[in-house]
Amino acid sequence: xxxxTPLVEVDRADAEPRQADNLPARREAQRDLLPAIEPERQxxxxxxxxxxxxxxxxxxxxxxxxxxxxxxxxxxxxxxAEGGALLAxxxxxxxxxxxxxxxxxxxxxxxAPRPLHITVEHFFKGYPLFSMLVPKIGxxxxxxxxxxxxxxxxxxxxxxxxEGRKGTEKPYHERYRLRRFGRGxxxxxxxxxxxKLVPVCVVGAEEAAPIFAHVKPLQKLTGLLYFPLTPTFPWxxxxxxxxxxxAKFKIRFLAPIDTDRLGPDAEADRSxxxxxxxxxxxxxxxxxxxxxxxRKSVWFG
Amino acid sequence: MNTPExxxxxxxLITGLSHYWGGRLAQALESFPEIETIIGVDTREPTRxxxxxxxxxxxxxxxxxxxxxxxxxxxxxxxxxxxxxxxxSSRAAAHENNVIGTLNxxxxxxxxxxxxxxxxxxxxxxxxxxxxDDPAFFTEQMRRKHAPQTPIERDIVExxxxxTDFAEKRIDATVTVLRFANVLGPSVETSHVRMxxxxxxxxxxxxxxxxxxxxxxxxVHALEHAALFDLPGIYNxxxxxxxxxxxxxxxxxxxxxxxxxxxxxxxxxxPLRRLGFRVPDEMLNQMRFGRGVDNRxxxxxxxxxxxxxxxxxxxxxxxxxxxxxxxxxxxxxxxEREVEEFLRWSPHVRREAxxxxxxxxxxxxxxxxxxxGEVDVAEAPPQPVEETxxxxxxxLDAPAPEPMPRAETDVPDPGLLxxxxxxxxxxGLDVEALGEVxxxxxxxxxxxxxxEAIAGARGYLRG
Numbered sequence: 001x002x003x004x005t006p007l008v009e010v011d012r013a014d015a016e017p018r019q020a021d022n023l024p025a026r027r028e029a030q031r032d033l034l035p036a037i038e039p040e041r042q043x044x045x046x047x048x049x050x051x052x053x054x055x056x057x058x059x060x061x062x063x064x065x066x067x068x069x070x071x072x073x074x075x076x077x078x079x080x081a082e083g084g085a086l087l088a089x090x091x092x093x094x095x096x097x098x099x100x101x102x103x104x105x106x107x108x109x110x111x112a113p114r115p116l117h118i119t120v121e122h123f124f125k126g127y128p129l130f131s132m133l134v135p136k137i138g139x140x141x142x143x144x145x146x147x148x149x150x151x152x153x154x155x156x157x158x159x160x161x162x163e164g165r166k167g168t169e170k171p172y173h174e175r176y177r178l179r180r181f182g183r184g185x186x187x188x189x190x191x192x193x194x195x196k197l198v199p200v201c202v203v204g205a206e207e208a209a210p211i212f213a214h215v216k217p218l219q220k221l222t223g224l225l226y227f228p229l230t231p232t233f234p235w236x237x238x239x240x241x242x243x244x245x246x247a248k249f250k251i252r253f254l255a256p257i258d259t260d261r262l263g264p265d266a267e268a269d270r271s272x273x274x275x276x277x278x279x280x281x282x283x284x285x286x287x288x289x290x291x292x293x294x295r296k297s298v299w300f301g
Numbered sequence: 302m303n304t305p306e307x308x309x310x311x312x313x314l315i316t317g318l319s320h321y322w323g324g325r326l327a328q329a330l331e332s333f334p335e336i337e338t339i340i341g342v343d344t345r346e347p348t349r350x351x352x353x354x355x356x357x358x359x360x361x362x363x364x365x366x367x368x369x370x371x372x373x374x375x376x377x378x379x380x381x382x383x384x385x386x387x388x389x390s391s392r393a394a395a396h397e398n399n400v401i402g403t404l405n406x407x408x409x410x411x412x413x414x415x416x417x418x419x420x421x422x423x424x425x426x427x428x429x430x431x432x433x434d435d436p437a438f439f440t441e442q443m444r445r446k447h448a449p450q451t452p453i454e455r456d457i458v459e460x461x462x463x464x465t466d467f468a469e470k471r472i473d474a475t476v477t478v479l480r481f482a483n484v485l486g487p488s489v490e491t492s493h494v495r496m497x498x499x500x501x502x503x504x505x506x507x508x509x510x511x512x513x514x515x516x517x518x519x520x521v522h523a524l525e526h527a528a529l530f531d532l533p534g535i536y537n538x539x540x541x542x543x544x545x546x547x548x549x550x551x552x553x554x555x556x557x558x559x560x561x562x563x564x565x566x567x568x569x570x571x572p573l574r575r576l577g578f579r580v581p582d583e584m585l586n587q588m589r590f591g592r593g594v595d596n597r598x599x600x601x602x603x604x605x606x607x608x609x610x611x612x613x614x615x616x617x618x619x620x621x622x623x624x625x626x627x628x629x630x631x632x633x634x635x636x637e638r639e640v641e642e643f644l645r646w647s648p649h650v651r652r653e654a655x656x657x658x659x660x661x662x663x664x665x666x667x668x669x670x671x672x673x674g675e676v677d678v679a680e681a682p683p684q685p686v687e688e689t690x691x692x693x694x695x696x697l698d699a700p701a702p703e704p705m706p707r708a709e710t711d712v713p714d715p716g717l718l719x720x721x722x723x724x725x726x727x728x729g730l731d732v733e734a735l736g737e738v739x740x741x742x743x744x745x746x747x748x749x750x751x752x753e754a755i756a757g758a759r760g761y762l763r764g
Contacts, residue, residue: 033597035541038611042551045543045593046437047511122434125590128507128563136509145436145443149595 031153046117046150047135053115056137057104064097065104069204069249072301073105078253081112084151084195085256087159088186089202090178090284091167093209094228095241098202102159103138105251116157117150121165123225144189151193159200160186162277169226171213175206176288184277187259191267196256199280201287207247207298248301250291254283305602309335309529310377310419314370316342316406317382318356321489322423324349325521326381330528340373342366346636353645356636361402366409370417377419377528380406383460385425385481386492387453387581399456400463407467410474419475421527422464426482426513426539426594428457431586437511437543438595441480441535451582468533477527482539482594483587485613486517487620492581498621499578501558502550505566509547510591513539516608516616526604536599542610543593552611553618561588735759 035045043049065071079085089102103116119142124134140146142160150156161167162181170179190197211228218234219227227234232243257276259266266272295301313330317323318341327341331352339354341347347356359365370378382402384395403422410417429439432447449455461478468476483493493514496502515523515538523538550557561580562569566589570580580588596606608616644650739755742748 030597030601033600035596035609038542038609041542041544041548041611043545043548045511047509047543047545049545125433128505130507132507132509135511140437141434143434143436145438145440149438 027152034153043136046140048115048117048138049136052133052136053138057107061100061104064244065101065108065249068244068246069097069101069208070301071101071105071204071249071251073109073251073253075253075255076105076109077111078198078256079106079110079157080196080198080256081110081114082155084155084193085157085198086147086151086186086190086193086195087116087157087198087200087253088162088280088284089159089200090176090288091161091163092170092175092202092206093168093244094211094230094233095209096161096168096205097208097244098205099139099159099161100137101205101249102200102202102251106157114157116159118159119147119161121225144185147186147189148193151189151195158195160189162186162281165225169214169228170211172206172210175210176203176292178281178285178288181277181281184273187273187276187280188267190257191259191262191273194260196258196260197276197280198256199254199284199287201252201254201284201291202249203251203288203291203295204247204249204298208244208249210245247298248295250295250301252287252291254287305530305532307529308531309333311336312338312340312373312375312416313377313379313528314340314342314366314373314375315354316378316380318354319343319345319347320381322381322520322524324351325517326379326524327351327354329521329525330354333525333529336528338373338375340369340375342369346638348634348636350634351641355645356641361398361405363405363408366406367412370409370415374416376416377421378406378410378417379421379423379524379528381423381524382406383423383425383457385427385453385457387451387583388492388579392452395453396456399453400459403460403463407463411467411471415471417474419477419528419531420464420467420471421477421524422461422479423524424461424464424478424480425457426480426537426592427454427583428461428480429592429594430454431510431590431592433590435590435592438593439537440595441537441598450586453581453583475531475533477532478535479523479527479538479599480535480594481520481523482513482515482537482592484517484520485514485617487616489517492579492584494617496578496580496584497549497553497555497617499555501556502546502553503561503573503578503580504546504550504557504559505561505563505585505588506559507563508589509545510588511543511593512546512549512587512591512610513543513593514610514613515540515606516613519606519608519613522607523599523604526602530603532602534598536602537594537596538599538604539594539596540606540608540610540613541596543591544610544614546588546591549614552614553621563589732759 037044042051079087087102089098091098099118099120103118106116107113115138118139120134120139122141122143124139125131125141140150147158147160150158162185163179164182166179170177187197209230211230213229215227215229219225230240230243231245232240234240236243257280259276262272313336315323315327315330318327320343323341323343324347327339328349328351330336330339331354340357341351341354342357342359344358344360346358347354357369359369369375380403382398384390384398387395389395390398407420410420426439428445429435429443430445430447430449432445434446436443445458449458464476464478468474484491485494485497519540520538526532527536544552547557560569560573566585567582570585573580600606735755735758739752742751742755
């Protein structure tokens with residue numbers, strides 16, 4: 001992969017140094033006022049349960065990561081070992097397996113593993129049972145305020161899918177063609193939090209949970225986000241959503257973009273935000289093409 | 302983090318005195334000598350024993366309250382009346398109290414010559430509502446996206462709009478709005494406390510909402526903090542830590558019972574009501590989506606919480622287990638106007654002997670709150686002393702209301718009284734303040750004992 005020069009320096013070489021006592025400094029002081037961690041707690045303030053997460057991780061995720069998808073990871077050192085970082089990945093699959101695989105990859109391969117907070121659409125909060133389990137395994141609603149608190153105040157790793165729902169809805173014949181990256185909200189979030197932005201490419205998820213068609217009337221009837229036809233859904237009932245095909249997973253973490261060097265008012269700079277957003281999208285797309293072109297077999301890699 | 306400067310209220314009016322929060326707050330404020338006058342208004346008689354707070358039986362009529370405010374030169378009004386639980390009163394009564402009542406109280410504080418400089422409004426985090434697309438932590442700058450669905454939430458939003466309007470018009474006054482999370486504690490009665498007191502705690506099937514609480518003592522301390530410091534703006538008041546409802550239930554040592562169906566929850570709440578447990582409308586949404594607020598702004602304003610959410614739940618659990626054992630022990634307080642008036646006004650009551658009282662919740666805290674120690678000693682006491690020799694009236698003498706006719710014959714010699722008081726005060730002063738007091742004393746009565754004591758105190762400070 002041909003490494004591009006980080007556009008950060010090209011675009012904002014003239015960015016003025018930040019003054020010590022303006023708003024960001026005050027925001028930094030707010031960090032000290034975060035609630036202290038109570039070790040006796042079972043569930044953290046975001047609703048994440050270490051116990052549930054561990055059980056889920058040691059059984060289902062372990063099985064899929066190691067034996068089903070046989071995930072292969074490149075460039076995991078691009079995920080910073082400390083400080084807030086926003087991971088942006090391509091997204092696919094009826095019930096996307098990519099998020100948990102990225103989280104597992106960091107846990108397994110990184111030298112200083114950290115929990116990854118996965119942003120998901122707030123629709124999950126409306127589904128019974130789902131709304132209970134999803135936060136317990138480390139997902140949070142994709143609200144800008146949530147991302148800001150996690151990235152800036154708590155200095156955590158956050159995973160976003162800039163394609164959003166449009167990525168998961170995409171039918172099989174359009175695989176590995178990235179959709180629009182929203183309005184670049186994820187870039188603005190990273191700049192605001194002065195966090196590193198790490199593009200991530202996932203290959204294999206498209207084949208693991210292919211969508212052949214959508215059934216609009218059934219979607220309306222069930223109130224689901226979409227009603228896809230996959231090899232196992234709806235034929236095998238709701239569990240069919242989990243019926244992944246054993247495609248070989250490849251995850252590649254790309255070189256991070258340091259938004260801290262952009263200056264304090266970069267967030268308001270629409271053209272800059274859009275430029276970075278397009279840049280991230282182009283880099284992911286380029287790497288996806290590269291990964292797909294060198295892959296000899298969908299199932300064996 | 303720079304904490305705001307201490308600027309205690311001097312003459313306070315508390316609305317809703319006979320309700321839980323008004324009473325608790327009045328009791329707490331009585332222990333601050335800087336606050337010289339505390340007047341409480343309500344429509345019924347107080348339910349808590351008060352030492353120097355004066356009670357005036359008056360409703361929300363603004364003309365009457367305005368007269369009290371003007372006559373007593375009230376500088377701080379603390380409005381604790383807001384009803385935030387829809388089963389506490391009927392819908393119409395709640396609206397009358399929350400919206401019309403707030404309008405009236407604020408009307409009593411308006412006018413060019415109004416002495417009111419600070420208005421503190423006890424609001425609720427219900428202002429934010431509970432919706433699916435909420436952020437995990439509401440900050441004070443956020444607005445609610447959806448119009449309120451329940452009457453109580455609508456009332457709270459309306460009442461706060463009235464307060465905001467007042468703040469915009471009276472820019473010379475400090476308006477503080479405190480939005481409290483769900484309150485827990487041994488003596489407060491809320492729908493959530495009632496729910497946690499059930500043998501099994503009902504939940505909505507398939508939902509485990511996030512809950513943030515605040516302990517009742519922290520609520521009183523927060524109102525107190527707003528009375529002692531200048532805090533313009535809106536502040537969330539909620540303890541550290543957001544718990545999942547399942548975690549709350551396990552901390553209480555209870556069992557969850559997911560009886561409420563995820564669809565048609567409101568309908569299913571009907572039979573539960575027949576079983577004796579009423580689920581208020583505004584609680585249903587909270588049991589589904591939960592709510593968390595960012596409490597850092599109030600912390601940055603110098604407030605420190607005594608309890609985390611988890612500790613508040615644990616305290617409640619202890620209390621709920623102990624309650625059947627203690628039932629019926631304490632005799633309820635009854636307000637007797639004649640007795641209260643005797644205690645406040647009779648010249649035969651020896652006021653200087655009044656001990657610092659520790660109220661039932663152990664709220665009285667003789668040490669100053671953290672982060673304000675020096676200011677307290679250096680600045681607060683000299684001012685009352687200033688008036689001591691000339692007006693023959695001490696503001697430090699707690700139970701003395703201001704229009705007291707001291708010059709009557711059966712009053713013990715005021716000169717002697719003052720002298721002792723002045724000497725007692727000297728211990729807390731620094732060299733500079735001592736000089737001031739000495740100057741005042743020389744200008745005034747020049748009592749020998751006082752001057753001697755000042756010299757002694759100065760020697761002590763030097764050596």
